[in-house]
Amino acid sequence: MSVLQLTAMVVGGMVGAGIFSLPRTFAQATGPLGAVIAWIIAGTGMYMLARVFQALAERKPDIDAGVFAYAREGFGNYPGFISAFGYWIGSCIGNVSYWVLIKSTLGAFFPMFGDGNTAIAIAFASVGIWSFHFLILRGVQQAAFINSVVTVAKIIPILTFLVLVFVAFQADLFRFNFYGGDLTTGLFEQVKATMLVTVFVFIGIEGASVYSRFAKEREDVGTATIRGFIIVTALMVLVTLLPFAVLQRADIAGLRQPSMAGVLESVVGPWGAIFVSIGLIVSVLGAYLAWALICAEVMFAAGKSKDMPRMFARVNKNNVPVTALWVTSAIIQTIVITTYWSRDAFALMLNLTSATTLIPYLFVAAYGLIIARRGETYDVRPEERRRDLLLSSAAVAYTLFMIYAGGLKFIVLSAVLFAPGTILYVMARREQDKPVFDKPSDWVIFAAICLAAIYAVYGLTTGAIAI
Template sequence: MTDTGTATQQSSVQKLTFTTMTMMVVGGMVGAGVFSLPSRFAAETGVLGALIAWLIAGSGMLMLAFVFQTLAMRRPDLDAGVYAYAKAGFGEYLGFFSAFGYWASACVGNVTYWVLIMSTVGAIAPALGDGDTVLSVLLSSIGVWVFFYLVQRGVKDAAAINRIVTIAKVVPILVFVLLALFALDPQVFADNLRGGTDYGSLFDQVKGTMLVTVFVFLGVEGASVYSRHAKRREDVGRATVLGFLAVFAVFASVTIVSYGILPAAEIAELRQPSMGGVLEAAVGEWGKALVSVGLIVSVLGAYLAWTLMAAEVLYVAAKDDDMPRFLGRTTRGDVPFNALLLSTILVQTVLVVTYFSEDAFNFALDLTSALTLIPFLLAAGYALKLAISERNPVRELVVAVIAVGYTIFLLVAAGPRFLLLSFIIYAPATLLFVQARREQGRRLFSGPELVILAVSVLGAVAGVVALAAGWISI
């Protein structure tokens, strides 16, 4: 292992262009989530609720994209955006929580990719079930370690592969939208306008879709996370906004056109990936096969992008002395090897846990979203803090206020179940923070940090009690 602090190491670091960073944003967002959108939305709402949900999610996430764009320009000295912004704005301990939560969400999200791949193949190989059988866990585990080997070869190779895969996986999704538009039945679409009578109020319908919209938009911060590799700093913000707008148009289209193919109740009951079932109803079995192939390519590409980002967050936190030093070491190929290894181990662990879950895919999807909300809220809060303290343009203040309000709304929509489960994951992570402080010979916690520690521990205890009592489940 070598340290990237040397001049020789710095000269060999791969610099990413605007096009490559945009592809990383798109590649990070276009993964498992898009293929599950039809059934996830149809289970909660009809066309009207879906349109409102996408309007809220699109506006809120666009504000977050603008936040990352602004912060990339205002604080070009900060790397690995989500984590660095939380630390700069609210101190080392909350910065640590942001880094760990973002990293954990990336690893849990990677598990959904393997579950969905196995569920897709399970349609023709029953032994794989819905991606939660012993065989599917075993095959997924092999895939996890194959990707570990690929990524540890170097950032340059992985980024190049991601660029190619991103193009390959977007094509089948666009084909789905075009075929579904051609086969759209206006009467079916009209019948799905308001959805069924058992959906509840329109507000409840919209709220029920919020976690899945967060999940599919994860990756909007991808260029910010990898900012230390940018050839030009201004490309970070531009890549973030362009990548988001392109993906938003695709995601909303996939959801809305599906309502014109089948009744909402039937879409809600489709096996994942539900996009395949919708296209099968529209054009026949070959449509399902097309989606299945596109899904596997898409998910493997997204897994690559998120493996890179997860390791990068741990690495930068370690270099800033907020994680133990062993996570800050890299190979000659500029790969944070120990951070990558720890990320792979967590993915492997959660994969085993999915075997015991009632609904492995949806549970991992929602938990991934919930874990990301705190890092997003802290980043938006820092943008708001800067806008107020430095008297930045009114536009930046308005963007930050909307972004903060949106993330708070998402926390409310997530509900207590996933917040308590998040605390169970966050609280034990403090051991890494303690180790880092001991390595530096520093006081473990300040007064305010002790308050944060107490809140996280109490939340974790409440979560464990709720699980034991059966009030919440995995």
């Protein structure tokens, strides 16, 4: 894969469902001032994290699929598994959110799809899941090429949206919305309420790192990560802020998702909603392709490194991780079916994806901090050690703040997935005739996960935790 294809993997992974939902999601929480502060925090934090990915790709070129492998390298086998499983299951949940938003988008034009949780909508999504499944089985390089084409195609409607809304810019309306209009919550609470969605839309920043084993040159991984980050950040900030100059905040907050369609409709008429809806479907299908690839690749790498059962390391004649892909598609299918009983499936999938993915991100940032403190790999270019120490420290602080801002609810809900998922780790360890846990700290981590899972199940059954 060339640096252009790797960049397309980053952009394709990040520009998906989230960007089309930003106007309403931000307007429900804050105005332009709070949005700017939120993006400064998120952009700075994610930039630091992107730089950590870049530095690790260059300093640890022997570590492939680094999202979870860095956790194993720095903290041991069980934390490595937790990182791999968390990243994988979070990506699966994120893929479900794509289908939910597609179904909801179609529901605006075809009532049989409802809000995306009708039986017909679920059947439609199921056909899509397995169509992509068999496409990917034909070869990852072919799928990566399609992703590059789709990435270009889905950027066009977003740029068109930005140009049309910019032309309609009303400075007086923007000033009226600036402090949040009639919102009664304080600025800190407004910013805090947007944090999980900023994590969701930035997920995918590690797309090039996941595919590092396919890169023509290792340094292309870091270059693609930074390029993708800059492109997508600029798009997301503009999509968030410009709607405040054409509609009142309360009106934006009341729009149906995808809210970008409603904003453009208010500017140019009904064709604007149709145009954005088509763009969303292309965008989300492209993002789904990118993330289906990433999900399978992560499980393949984990099986190859023996963090997961060895069956996940199997590939077919096209060098596609076949078992990993089958399991990934089956999990996505199962979660899509459960959306039938969910009140707000998109919001739930968004928040769960963010919570589960923050854990692997924290491990990556912490590993970057560890090797910088030790001076490991800094025999060459030792002058970069101080810079990397600052970058990784900031990335650790950012991910910890995101976990806090997201709230305890989604962390304990994610434990419901982590606890039974540990069965895969037990299987992998037994295949190697090794003890399940290497050290006492592994038992502590496992016990904490089990307790959190029990608390979450209790909360769900008693109604203390609502989804």
